[in-house]
Amino acid sequence: MSTEFEAAGAHFGNPLVEQRSLAAGEAVVELPDRSVVTVTGPDRLSWLDSLTSQSIASLQPGESAETLLLDPTGRLEHAMRVVDDGETTWLLVDGPEGAPLAAWLDRMRFMLRVEVADRSAEFLTVGAFEGSAAVELTERFASAPNGVPLVWADPWREVVVGGHQYSTATEHPAADWTYREVLVARGTDLSSLPHAGTLALEALRVAAWRPRLSTEVDERSIPHELDWLRSAVHLSKGCYRGQETIAKVHNLGHPPRRLVLLHLDGSESPVPPPAGSPVLLDGAEVGRVTSPALHAELGPIALAVVKRSVDPAAALVVGGEVPVAASQEVIVPTDAGAEANVPRLPKLGRVARPAS
Template sequence: MSADTVRSPILSATAGAVATPDGDPSPGVAWHYGDPLGEQRAAARGVAVVDRSDRAVIELVGPERLTWLHTISSQHVAGLADRHSAENLSLDLNGRVEDHFVLTDIDEVTWLDTEADRGAPLAQFLTKMVFWAQVTPAPRADTAVLTLVGPRARTGAIAELLGVPSDADVYAAGSIPDAHGFWRVMPPIGEGRTLPVVDVVIARDELTRWWSALTGAGAAPAGMWAFDALRVAAGRARLHVDTDERTIPHEADWIGGPTEHGAVHLDKGCYRGQETVSRVANIGRPPRRLVLLHLDGSSDARPATGDPVSAGGRSVGRVGSVVDHFELGPIALALVKRSVPVDAELVTGDSETGAAARIDSDLYTPDDTVPAGRAAQERLRGR
């Protein structure tokens, strides 16, 4: 853990807490509390709470905050209703993903949260893009995120404590009674994407109090190992773990508006990198696709993030998140060439000594449709 990493007070307040390893993308929070597989079971069968206070939080205030953000990011947020959320991307000029963040608008303030190492760069970019707009971005180191996962995340004592309606839709948000913060419903994770997720965004000085309140209401403590296992099983990408410097939104399954649980709305333009998104959507296909890999559990070898994925001795992709799942065993997300078939025999890591892998067919959707723009071109050519 680096000297400038903020260590969560939950690590000292919870028995058995083991911090994430050095170099982990979630520094300063719990990796597990002594039983990482049991923590996943607790989430799958009831409800678990995960300390994600490593996430960087940014506040946007000003009457033009949403219309301004709409013009510089990939999601359609100009008309985002009060107490609603969305996922969003910032792209470079070539359409490659630089930032992925979640935003919530509540009581005339827009809150953004993103990966720990992207907080400062994203805040700097937003500040640089203000120009004459009536908006002020400000990093909020005094704000933290907890996440509830499981079928009881939105029911019973937990829902009563937070004030979450049982019928709240994904991306709905609301104020937490007697607290400086809000809850928001996020897309489900876990195998089959069936486990509800509720984020709790609160003042950092109330972090320990709310951790105690949520565990007292029945939420089992769970670390980032458990959260990542359930996220990977759902095939949900994480920035700069499951993506690299070449990743475009289509490759990471981030296409779609809030109703599709995406981060890129195809019915809007006027943002950096939009040309690439439009071209791929209308006349082409992305060069790679995100897949869920089942790894050979009998192998002593285990790939690391960034390792190659090979087929027939030829590199066809890169490994992203790697984690042990309580039911599926060792699994990973990977970006592989679109031409790789679902039944390909793959190797992760060294092509000769690495772990064998196969693609999960349940999360693999064959892309044999012809894009609308390409179909129009073919008609004009008489084909």
């Protein structure tokens, strides 16, 4: 990786042009802040399967998956992009997750035949979309220590087996989402490939409604709020940590908050408000911006997490030095959950009287 790319990772002069090149598969984006954790040993897949939300016990070499580590109450702790090469399971995670995830997994090994290692210092994560740049990146530079190129293909573009989508959109914006991440050895010279910056990738991710742990998640988040059952949860795989909350909210309850896409008024400035900006309804805070972006076609947009009760048609304002008007595009509907269709029982004490 060249010094020029390290210094200017957000963009290289024109984020909107880079965004179009990246989406067309004609550029790659280096993600030096991402982490890599490996699990080796014959019990690795069944062990990870028992701990996390996705069914990965039968993952084949080269196949990709996404899985979540929840706390006992179902709240999100880690999100893992998973690829196995037949000997090692590779967990690609956002930068701050690497060391804590490796430490937690190491404590949970007990007598199982698994070994955990943080390999972040050895491998660089590079993102790309289906196209010529991705092909060249994979064929020339992808690491393959066990003979299988380390390429993770994002399953977000469709609902995975065992998953569930709350969005009722006729055409989900991720239908053409062909994003993948490739692991290469750190220090590899990738300057021969066209590059886009991280701003370009973020704009495309936001437009595809794609949640990310380091941006959309706080200490209260559960997967239902972000429509993350779509790609990272298997609803019938059996027990794992936090599974009771997953089932209870999905079958009987409703998530307390919901992810929305905000279309922002760019008449004053095309620059969207920063992450963390309050989302207001009639002056009262009802949520927070999680991921702002400037999209080449949609203009200023943002993902935000708001209270479930917020009317999807309500006119919102994003607060800050200059308040910005915002309209919602529904991702998670207000009635998401309660999928079990449990029949309503008569109230206790009411006894039907026979007709006289």
